[in-house]
Amino acid sequence: MSYRALVVPEKGARAQLRDLEEPCVVPEGARVQIEVSHSSVNYKDAIALTGGPGILRSAPLVPGIDAVGTVLEGSAEWSPGRRVLVNGAGLGERTDGGLAESVVVPAAALLALPAAFSGREAAAIGTAGFTAALALLALLRHGISPDSGEVLVTGAGGGVGSFAVALLASAGCRVVASTGRAEERGPALRELGAAEVVDRTQLAEGGKPLQSTRWAAVVDSVGGVPLANALAQTRYGGVVAACGLAASADLPTTVMPFILRAVTLTGINSVDAPTLARQQAWELLARTLDSATIEAIAPRTVGLGEAPGVATDVLAGRIAGRVVVDVRG
Ligand SMILES: NC(=O)c1ccc[n+]([C@@H]2O[C@H](COP(=O)([O-])OP(=O)(O)OC[C@H]3O[C@@H](n4cnc5c(N)ncnc54)[C@H](OP(=O)(O)O)[C@@H]3O)[C@@H](O)[C@H]2O)c1
Structure with missing residues (x-):
């Protein structure tokens, strides 16, 4: 055959x-x-x-x-x-x-x-939705809740970002979606639950390792300077889930966000996730x-x-x- x-x-x-x-x-x-x-x-x-x-x-x-x-x-x-x-x-x-x-x-x-889910729906969610669910579970495991404050999603117009917006909003978080396609994807991102849509140029310029704080948590799929700025803007005790490198694999920052603001940077790897994590992520997706x-x-x-x-x-x-x-x- x-x-x-x-x-x-x-x-x-x-x-x-x-x-x-x-x-x-x-x-x-x-x-x-x-x-x-x-x-x-x-x-x-x-x-x-x-x-x-x-x-x-x-x-x-x-x-x-x-x-x-x-x-x-x-x-x-x-x-x-x-x-x-x-x-x-x-x-x-x-x-x-x-x-x-x-x-x-x-x-x-x-x-x-x-x-x-139908077969088509499970493939539509795929690794992108699975990764977003792993990121949300990581934030929850580190103590983030809807009361913690605003959550930034970078690369929000992409697959991981769009599912992250939908899952975080369903969990009750106030989600701010950062995208390079604010005009084109803005209405769809609001429909998915984003409270605010911001242009990704706001995170694109290299800045200081500690900036004015805003985010309780971040789901990042772009890496590089945007991730460094997101870390610099994360509040004391906040959590940043690094999922991807759509902008860059570099991370131009210092230890300052970690040692002065107790920020946690947590990595997400969907490829080698153990069975229990796979089950928990897909249960979350099916519920949400x-x-x-x-x-x-x-x-x-x-x-x-x-x-x-x-x-x-x-x-x-x-x-x-x-x-x-x-x-x-
Ligand atoms: N850790 C894991 O297990 C895992 C799993 C899946 C994916 N990933 C990684 O996560 C990333 C996103 O995957 P995806 O499937 O969501 O891809 P995607 O659908 O192509 O989305 C990527 C998004 O990143 C943003 N972007 C692209 N170039 C950029 C740049 N130069 N600066 C800032 N933002 C930029 C764009 O968002 P806007 O249009 O909104 O600006 C784009 O839609 C990729 O790097 C992928 O390899 C990792």
């Missing part, structure tokens, strides 16, 4: 739609074979699909860090026919990923598809997100063959919201 997959044939090459042979052996228990129904085009996937550097550890490889589908070959726990999802866990980086009709995944990263919110963040679905074109648009900043891939479409 063969299945369709997007394959990056060698490092630096663009993905091609190919027919692959089903894996002969699925090692019992530790790995599970899934018939994929949906995936998505995350920022990492966009880089991989277009032959960009730093994502695929080997080639040929199938990109796709998200997969939603049905168990084909399973284990005692994951019997055939169960609806499941997986985010990260090396898919589309270390091993073949979800942009295919079939994928073999580590059982430890597998979750049952929450009853609240309704279909209208998911549709507002991820209105578009494409077929497998269209994903490389979408990837080019993602990298060029031409995409508003997340794009779901119906791998059988």
